[in-house]
Amino acid sequence: MSLAVGKVIEINETDFADVEGALERWQHWPASTISHHGEACCSVAREWVFATDYAQLGGASPLTGPRWVRHRYPWGPSRWPIHWCEAVRRKSLDCGALAALAHEVFTARGVKSFPAQFIQQFTQDATQDWRSRWASEQTPAAWIKDDLIYHEGCAVVAAGDEIKVWDSTAAWWVNTKQFGGYHGVLAVRIFDPQAGPDTAYRWGTHTITPNVWRKLERARGDFAGE
């Protein structure tokens, strides 16, 4: 990312990002899930997560983002597969584990939730830093491609066919308007196993067809055309 001096700065690298290459690389990646040993160890952990989530909600709307999960588990490399009894005791969790927990939590609250995947743009500096961190923990970094990354979260149905997209790692709702650039979301895929051929969800001005990657149009400012 280079910035021109002395003029209005346009950071418009999205057009040059290799989104197609990223889609191809992550085309067949499934969304992450937490495994269960089928033993008391995982049952205790699972019950603890749901009871804790209800307590943390403090009476707020079930559509409130479960920020406590990220607050308790900082983001970092995870080894897979990961089981409930392991996940709850980890000092850090990667985006897949955080997303899977958030999805489970929303579902337990009675909110319709779908696993979600993103392709996001950062910079070579950022991705290089992550590569070395993942390498130092002997964890593969296949989620990085140049300045793009594969990322996970979940999408919840707010009303009717309208969804909100929760980034469980950042602990925020993803902006429906994407301008590209650093931390910009370039593509989204949500998994709805019940989806029929005509199923589609509204996310801001986007129409999201489940189970396929959707490249996001670069947004324009509301007053840009005036």
Add this chain to the structure above:
Amino acid sequence: MKIYVSGLYCGTNPQPGVGIARSLRAGYPEATLVGVEYSNRSSGLHWKDFDELWLQRPWEELSLEDYGSRIRDLLDSGALWVSGSDLESLWLSDVFPEGHPNLLTPPGAALKQITKPAVRAAEGLPLRIPTFISTDCSDWEIHAFCRQHDWRVWLKGPYYDASRVGSWGDFEYVRGALSKVWATERLFVQAHVTGYEESVVLSAYKGELAGCVRMRKREITPEGKTWAGDVTEVPEEFAAKLREIVRRLDWTGGAELEMVRDAEGQLWLLEWNPRFPAWIHGATIAGRNMPALLVEAATGVPAREARHVSEEFTRVVLEVPVRSQLPLPPLPEPFSGAVGHSLKHPSGLPALAERLHKLRPEMFKAEAAPGANGNGNGNGNGKGHGGVKVSCAPAVPDSFLSDISGYEFAEVATPSWLFLGGTAAEVFGRAAKLAGGLSTAEVAVTNAYSIKTNPDARLIKLALEHGFLAEAISLLEVQKALEVGFRPDQVVLNGPGKWWPEGLMPKEEMHAVFCDSVADLRRVAAAAGRGELRSKTFGVRLRTPQIASRFGIPVDSPDAFEALVEAVALLPRDSAFGIHFHMASSNVGVGQWWHLYESMLRWCRSVERLTGRAVETLDVGGGWFPDDWHTDSGERFAAAVASAREHLPNLRQIISEPGKAMSQPTMALAMRLLEVDEPRRSGGGDDDEEGEETLEAVVDGSIAELPMHAFQPHRILGRDPSTGEWRPLGRGKTRLMGRLCMEHDVVAWNVELPEGVGAGDVLIFCDAGAYDRSMSYVFGRG
């Protein structure tokens, strides 16, 4: 074109003058911009876009009449005026009751309609107003409001300033501070709404909307002020209504509707400010120059078209050169021992507020909205602002007056506790009836009396007579219950001190024993195994995971939860298993308590699933404020019983322990006035003549007899000297100081003594039958 722009304060909570000037400069590069300020401390004076400055003396000094006349001359000469201050706009609406074509501020009638918190002007917009209560209401009602809203409330000033208050102590402190700053007792408490903040800003001239934008805060300062945001179109359904409202109000000038959007997407209006916000240049960056649209509408002179640069804006901190004619003033000397040099409101806005209050009190009276009742949506608490009459004195149950009438105070040596026998019988009777009504064939609901709240034998006996269990936290309390007549199998033993003092544990079977820690559980299990401790139910107390507590077994980590699950296996299998949780509803609020209840049912269900031990007994309660427990409790408790049964199908008994809800109303404290001082003026700063009139009185009671004075208000009764009737005291200017030579011995602030009362007259502090009684101490008696 010459445009005067005021409000140049640029601290961490800035005024909009600089942002307005930047936008006007973009829209009208040739215009002469004149910065107006009332303090040379306001750093916006040094902003480069101002061609001229009009620096006035601070509002406390300024001759308002002369200043108004000079502004009139300016406007008559063709200059425009854009105000960046709410209070200045209010004052200008008084100076120009008919308006002025060049005065770009709202008319007085419109300002009345945006008075906080009811904001009548907003009717019709797709938003709601958070529930509120005026501080004109009695402390008793305000405390109830805070409990009902889980102590997630804001105490707000009439124009600026808001403080989150989480306890009664916070509330009293902030009320005192805000009342002093803004020279008014008319504050309000408003329920907090969790969500994301956004605004709609409009620009209008003579009732015609020139433009509007929506801004979502994207970065926020610690004070909650905008640091970055995005600016977009206002949705048409909102804009259409806004257009109608602006026309109806005949609005001129800028305005900002500050709102919160909750998780469900509902918008809540916090304020309607009669000016542009400080971030207004962010809208210009996005391509909508609101100040220029205002000037264009007023003058007909087309503004340079705003150029969209970015939909998102952010702030940076800039150092700018100080103008040579405006050297920086020195900092004031800090008060001895104090930190910092107060620079808040350097232009003297509080002084303007005080002057306007005196000059035009009617300006500050909001227009009453039909049905305005506390939330602007017709379903509030009935204690609204907006001109609706509020009760200054709290209501007192007839039973109090009836019980008190039985005392002959000439013979009562004060301070003295008064047992309100009729009230006590009524309270216990009501609780017994409620429990009976809630019991079903599957689940028995049984009350328990918490001995620690008030170990008075009369109350313990009433509990026994009304079918209560006795809830003890020590073996001395168990003995007390047995002495009054309870059988051991009617006693519930709780708490970390259940083995104290040694040797008093009953040999007979008790009703229930709940373990407070894993170590306690091991000891209980071992004693039960040896046959030294018998109980129908053995169980655990769970520590509330989301609300800080020192009691019970924690569940706040997977390891702690697993340890609990493993420990439960140690409890005797031939007794029933139970779970207990207590949390003072008066501290955490009613809604929070009920959420905690539902949360605990889920924890209980998890424990049941994981241990294989059926939860047959659920012991809940603790610290209910009497009004919360006795009012509308039937329906809510019935739903709670149903919910418990749904989550815990093996449940056989719910033990309900209402805590102080039982004992608090049953006693009062009588005290005598020792002296009543002459009224005096205080709090006027340098000029005592300007302070408010206060009265000080000394009573023979003290905080030793009312240790809960800092946590809850007490309803105080005084006898009307003319009629002899006992009446609740309203809010007034008297400070009631206790007899102790202790600085903090003030038993009540801001009460209104009945006219004519004096030394020797009796005051009765009601609601003193719980911890006031049991935690009172002997002090200053030799």
